[in-house]
Amino acid sequence: MTVEIGHLALVLAFALAVVQATVPMLGARLGDARLMAMAAPTAMAGFALVTLSFCSLVAAYVTSDFSVANVWQNSHSLKPMLYKVTGTWGNHEGSMLLWVLILVLFGALVAMFSSNLPATLRANVIAVQGWIGAAFLLFILATSNPFVRLDPAPIEGRDLNPILQDIGLAVHPPLLYLGYVGFSISFSFAVAALIEGRIDAAWARWVRPWVLAAWVFLTGGIAMGSYWAYYELGWGGFWFWDPVENASFMPWLAGTALLHSALVMERRSALKIWTVLLAVLTFSLSLLGTFLVRSGVLTSVHAFATDPARGVFILIILGIFIGGALTLFALRASELKAGGIFQPISREGALVLNNLFLSTATATVLIGTLYPLVIEALTGDKISVGAPFFNLTFGLLMVPLLVIVPFGPLLAWKRGDLSAVSQRLFAALGIGLAIALVSLVFIDRVSVFAALGCGLAAWLIAGSVTDLAFKSGYPKVGAAVAIRRLMGLPGAAFGTVFAHAGLGVTLLGLVSVTALEVEKFVTMKPGETLDVAGLVLNFDGMMPLRGANFVEDQARFSIAGADGKSLGEIVSAKRVYTARRMPTTEAGIRTFGFSQLYVSVGDPTEDGGIVVRVWWKPNVTLIWLGAVVMMVGGVFSLADRRLRIGAPAARRRQSERPA
């Protein structure tokens, strides 16, 4: 009965979404308070119904109810409980249901906390949210229904793709979807503003926290996905410029731009039109990502099933929402009033520059992702736009952006003083150059690229700290006063510092790994040793083991320092999942400081040895730790719920009002 209740709840949620999408909008048009008031209760009830539906699907997975086709295709009764639960969204149908669950969750949150919004804006926002919900609920019910039943029910399921049987599946998709779908809020706000033809202070005050929250989740989701690929796929890469990765990266870049332009809009009422366009584009890129991943256009671990009907359906949704929003934008954008004016050298100017770089970078990634698909569709030729293209174009765009990052927060609103800011950044510049020099001389004499990269990373981190120091008035007041003031600084100030410093940390990790990685590719017999980056790896032998739903051959290695001191053990394994007869490689990873030793075993050789790939990855964890630091920055900024005015500082007097 629970399965069928879940199914009914899903259909009812669709019916409610249709009401939510139409009636409040009509109410806003007619100025009827009661019709507009329908928005919030339908959104909340819709959320309750989808939650019920999702829970009933989880229950079917937990109890291995193979009369549900989706469970039969993607679960196995012997699978560990965690993977039974996470397997719910480890497939096309279930992941779409999770997508919609998060969508209606955001819709309900808006409904719950928006009582101080103008009534018509509130009704329109929730109605647009209802449109998206209705479209995707219809998509699920029509092409991807997870509640299709089997009668008679099979006795055993086909198991989940072994690559997905990992804790990563519990974290990566929900985080990523919170990010993707979180941008639907700013989209709904933008479309509602375009429908109303006006944008007021409440708009910006409302949109920024949602963008920030979505950005924090998306940052976490991408970083988690990257780390998962790094340890699960067994060949030590963390970013492949794979179209599916790009699909998540593009909304992140556009969302980062949106975050900064919303800042300008909130403080200075400037960049209104541009912010609205970015809000539309960011969610459009999220939808495009969903289309690329779910339509079967791309082959990857994310494309669970390829069904042309689904692709066409999502393409139609994509066309209606992106096309509709952009048409609305073209019709209405000119009616929006442009806001405050500013000089090129100012905080606003720096943020505009940031937006230019980020949107160009987004466009670059978009071209690199879509170009091969278009070529294949037109000519049938398969071409690959790989890392070299992205490193050259995207990398070139990022370097100047990263160089100017520390300037932004130090510039004043409306009119800034570049030379004063440059003076303040002297120390940071010195640190950056010193680090570059040190890494060139002492660590790697060959690679100028690595030295400059390390220098740039140090410049970013030192620049962020400089910002914090000046905001607490450090050189002028004494250290004691500065520390007291530092404590009193608002969350947003820390948010900026952490986000920008996190960028530097990630960059440091990227540069270290790219330039200084050591890779060994050898055949080892039990008892043989291998020297890697000052460590001695001793192959102890193979050991067969049996897991709940797999068998594996573990290769065990003991690690010793150069002085012979034992540093523990590292285990890599060849695994075969019995239900699908699918082999996987489980990499062995040991962390030393920020660096990692990564061991991945290959096939056995005829003379009793085994192929072993070993990497020494210096500072590799900084890549993801940097993302965590960025997320912390986002959370700080989110926790800061002050009202922001952004009044300009008078000339010849430095503002102490924190940014």
Next chain:
Amino acid sequence: MIVFWIVAALMTAAACLAVILPFLRPQASLETGHDVEVYRDQLAEIDRDLARRAISPAEADEAKAEIGRRILRAAENRPGGTERADSSLTRIAATLAILLVPVLGLGGYLYLGSPAIPDQALAARLDANPSTNSVEELIARAERHLVENPQDGRGWDVLAPIYLRVGRAEDAVIAFRNTISLNGPNAAREAGLGDALFQLAGNVVTAESREAFERALGLDGANPKARFFLALALAQQGDTESAAGRWRALFDDLPQDSPWRGTIVQALERVHGAPAPQPGSGPSAEEIEAAADMTQEDRAAMIEGMVAQLAERMRDNPDDVAGWQRLIRSYSVLGRADDARAALQSGVEGLGAESSAAQELIGFAAGLGIALPESR
């Protein structure tokens, strides 16, 4: 079922309630001028910041001036009084919305859902009375037991041959290996392992499979399964003569009621070029077993009798292609080529000379080297 529909009705009612809710509450007034409210909050915030000495009085004045300018701008933009809604349009919209939920919700569910199928949690299915379980469910039940008690040798011993019978060769290999390691080897287990490996390799006696049969034979020199498959190994290597010899020897050693005798007859037929008899259409197992006990002449007589019987039957059912094929093949195996040709002719006539079945029969006969007496 009843419970489900009650719950369904309650859920639908709750969903409708969400739509009606605004009409059950006193009407809220339409508020405008939220901008001004936000700015008023901002002014209060500046006062608080000033009190905390987070900003200087001069900065506070400047910020207040900025907000003041924005308030003026917002006041200018404030729309005039909102129109009163057309109440009949409101009623129509609300009625449609309230109707839409049960119609679309329940209607959609009735179209998509399967209310008659109950939940079938695996644990509950396996806990049900064993007599209601299917073979698959019984196997699953045994597997579950063995996952919890992997050292239960008896369980593996029982399960292994069942796996083999339902064609799960791979699981059978594991189960036989487990029972051998837990209960120790015996001829039946080793032979079973050999059979499972044979099936796993796509019905080929691999080296691994042969070793298992040889071990079985070492434990029990008379084990019929091992003897049969070791002969088959020879046949698969191309040595059909030795294979046939061994099968005949095995045939003679076996008791009359042994099920292996039928298998051997089929195997012999196969190595001599003739396809094995179709189940249910050829001689019955008893007949084959009876044939096995006879002398050469008796056996020949019995076969002749069966062929005559078949010829008789074909006269009554001339449109049975498979029957004609069997008859032609029998004559051909017996070396009676003329009779085979005659049977072909009768068959073609019986099936209708131009029919596709007749063409099929001619093609089949051609494969045996039998052609129609005169060219058409």
